[in-house]
Amino acid sequence: MQKASISESVIRRLPRYYRYLSQLESQGIERTSSRELGIQLGLTASQIRQDLNCFGEFGQQGYGYNVAALRRQLKLIIGLNKSRSAIIVGAGNLGKVIAANIDFCAYGFRLTGIFDIDHNICGSEIAGFTVQHMDSLEQFCRETEPLIAVLCIPQEAAQETADILTALGVKGFWNFSHCDLDVDRCQFQVENVHLGDSLMTLSYRMPKDED
């Protein structure tokens, strides 16, 4: 499993495979093929085979894939069996939604703390956590060593906060702040959720003659 050589687009398709196989399994379907997967996911059978071949030998000629076995393998490949510590930085509206609605455990993480700089928010309860002040961040990180931070803070504060967090040992960012973090991509992982970029992409795709 040579991670470095696997293309971004293959990596982006893994969650879709996993999601679809989970759906098949919950419907009691035991067996599928690259052809069937392809039809459902809008890909060719050969692309599915190529993608999965990046990670090992899964299907069997003439049989296809065992749904439960393939799903289990993908779960391990994506790391969903892990329980890595995650903190949320920024407990405004978005931070609250993330805390309350994302089932971190389903994605290989566990939420361990929520932080904010606003004294009015600190002390309040969100998703079973008491929001802590950023002043406590350093001690918290030294004691519990969170692996990733979910950044739900304004753009202006994002880079400085990321620098503090990397110095405290955080290795990955789920970045909802609308800016591109300047961190060493060899050492740190950044997954951006740029909602504005996403809406601009939709804007671009809409027919130009519509108002």
Place this chain on the structure above:
Amino acid sequence: MQKASISESVIRRLPRYYRYLSQLESQGIERTSSRELGIQLGLTASQIRQDLNCFGEFGQQGYGYNVAALRRQLKLIIGLNKSRSAIIVGAGNLGKVIAANIDFCAYGFRLTGIFDIDHNICGSEIAGFTVQHMDSLEQFCRETEPLIAVLCIPQEAAQETADILTALGVKGFWNFSHCDLDVDRCQFQVENVHLGDSLMTLSYRMPKDED
């Protein structure tokens, strides 16, 4: 400007260009080059030139790009000068955050209505809108013809709701429901924000020896 032939990755980079140029303009910087843009955006100068060449002739040999002019052009290309009607379907936590935090006007849309199926939520005020019941959706669409719908509803309801909306003339979806919509991609545009897929991608990228 032959939209159909422009690759997905180029389209995905347009918002980043626009965002970065806006930042340069706000800093009073008048001129940039494909080399400088490349360094900032982690791309090669030649890739920047190739990307922009998909849309027209912008830079000048020896001068580079006029920041304000290029930003203005990209604004038109992305369609950010438009004001297309958008509705939010689903006024739970996520729908509320989108309504309150996304500046639709900055992205070529205007929010015109918020809908929910839950009678307890209907009638409440979000971002200056009174949440309407889904029963009013049909009449609302016939009268105001929204172009896109932001889907903030559970996965189970997403496909049925999308079918209703396409029948009512909606042409695009900003889809936060964690499922892939089955709509004719030639007629309808779908931009997915699959937060779970995004977190799985981060999970995959994290070192496998960490818990």
